[in-house]
Amino acid sequence: MATATVFNAIVGQPHASRLLKTFIRNGTLPHALLFTGDAGVGKKTTATAFAMACNCLKLKSAIRHHRPHLDAVDACGDCGPCRKIAENHHPDIIRVAPLSSVIRIAQIRTLLKALTLKPNEADRRVVILSDAQAMNPEAGNALLKVLEEPPDRTLLVLTARQTSDLLPTIVSRCQHIRFSPLRAADIKQLLAAAGGIEPESIEAVAALCGGSYSRAVKLIDxxxxxxxxxxxxxxxxxxxxxxxxxxxxxxxxxxxxxxxxxxxxxxxxxxxxxxxxxxxxxxxxxxxxxxxxxxxxxxxxxxxxxxxxxxxxxxxxxxxxxxxxxxxxxxxxxxxxxxxxxxxxx
Ligand SMILES: [Zn+2]
The missing domain is CATH 1.20.272 (Zinc Finger, Delta Prime; domain 3)
Incomplete structure (x- = not known):
């Protein structure tokens, strides 16, 4: 089985997971989502779990045949689409991220061009645009076009530190989900699972990292x-x-x-x-x-x-x-x- 990023494996963001699972189960998916929170709290991991759950064949069939409990609304991690997404080669999961700390208009133009075509194979094409605050104003304005007229079968997930870093016109067109800092206990669980780290270092870093797993890893490394x-x-x-x-x-x-x-x-x-x-x-x-x-x-x-x-x-x-x-x-x-x-x- 591919190493899957599923909702039930995400540590410390129960609110975000529940909300996203509810959208999927009820078929009320917003065209654009905005995940805000500090770096290293699980925004991108959750975006991948969301993309997977939106396209999982087993979950789709479960939702069609009975209304599963929210705990059971999750990608299987093993069907064709799940594997492709986990291995990062699904043609309809498009990732846009800063290059040299800026998201430039050329990147958004390439995205807009791709979105004029129909999705290749996905039920739901998912665009994950991370660190959206890194868009320069031209890029931000260009992205507005997609948010105003969302293409068919396409969902956008933007991640950012905070809403005030983005154009208000972008924020107002997205369903906003706030991610909280991880608890020290969650950080300890993640570091212990990563393996090979001294227990004293885990204790120290969990208290020092301010609820950010990526910062915890950086502190250790x-x-x-x-x-x-x-x-x-x-x-x-x-x-x-x-x-x-x-x-x-x-x-x-x-x-x-x-x-x-x-x-x-x-x-x-x-x-x-x-x-x-x-x-x-x-x-x-x-x-x-x-x-x-x-x-x-x-x-x-x-x-x-x-x-x-x-x-x-x-x-x-x-x-x-x-x-x-x-x-x-x-x-x-x-x-x-x-x-x-x-x-x-x-
Ligand atoms: Zn699946």
Whole structure:
């Protein structure tokens, strides 16, 4: 059997699945759907499960002969259309995604041209246009034509972070389904199923990924935890040392941070997250993101006052803004480190 993406295998989006199953069972499929939610919460996986369920031969027959319970409204994963969709070579499942982070008008024109022809073999041709916020305005306006006059036997599924990233005329023509961040328990289940990951890493990453599975995978793959532990450890000893040596240590630290240019933004994110946790720890320990480092956090929180932490957060914020406008990374990080050291001295 092909590796199938079916509704019942989707983790953590019961609301979206139920709604889509209801449309399929009742034959009330909207021409256009808009899935919104953070990256890595299952929007594209759900779009594929939807495309499969719309075309599954066994499900079609079940719906025709009796009204199945919603739990049973799902693709079989094994009939011809299901296999082709799972293996990503069904001619009527069309995927459009950003190229170099933009969806250009040429891509939408190619799509419009394809949609002037009848579907090859599908009951329901499904267009999955992911990261719709990446459409430039020309592309967005061109897509409107399809939304205004949907071609026969064709369904559009758009995915985006949030509705405010899209033209209101696009949003108003779509049935909107909101995807929630995944719960830590769901992330743990997915990571455990992926296999080969240390249980401690699963625990740490599930708390840190903000409900996004793709971010969880990225955190594990990028040796993010090692970098975080180094940053936490360095900040701890620098905050403890208030003398001239402390300032030197802060500068040596910023020099190391500046060396890995492509990781600077991620490192600053780690620092901000840690400083945020130092504030939250005092009042709301269960809301701490670095749950696996509570002991270090408790020590760190005793070393500096709330005002000092806020000043340090400001320093990191300023550095991030400056770096995004292409300032010299080394100078910016040195300035940040000196401000952070200064905050400890006050
Ligand atoms: Zn099937």
């Amino acid at each position: 990028s040796r993010w935890l090692n970098r975080r532990d180094w940053i936490i450890q360095a900040m701890g000893s620098q905050m403890a040392d208030h003398g001239e040596l402390g300032v030197r240590a802060w500068l040596a630290w910023s020099e190391i941070l500046a060396k890995k240019k492509d990781l600077i933004e991620e490192s600053l994110e780690i620092i901000t997250m840690w400083l945020r946790d130092m504030l939250v720890f005092r009042t709301d320990p269960h809301r701490v993101l670095n749950q696996d480092r509570l002991e270090a956090l408790s020590t760190a929180a005793k070393q500096v006052s709330q005002t000092q932490v806020l000043q340090q957060i400001d320093a990191v914020d300023c550095a991030l803004t400056a770096l995004r406008s292409n300032t010299n990374a080394r100078l910016t990080l040195d300035a940040m480190a000196l401000q952070m050291a200064g905050a400890c001295l006050r």
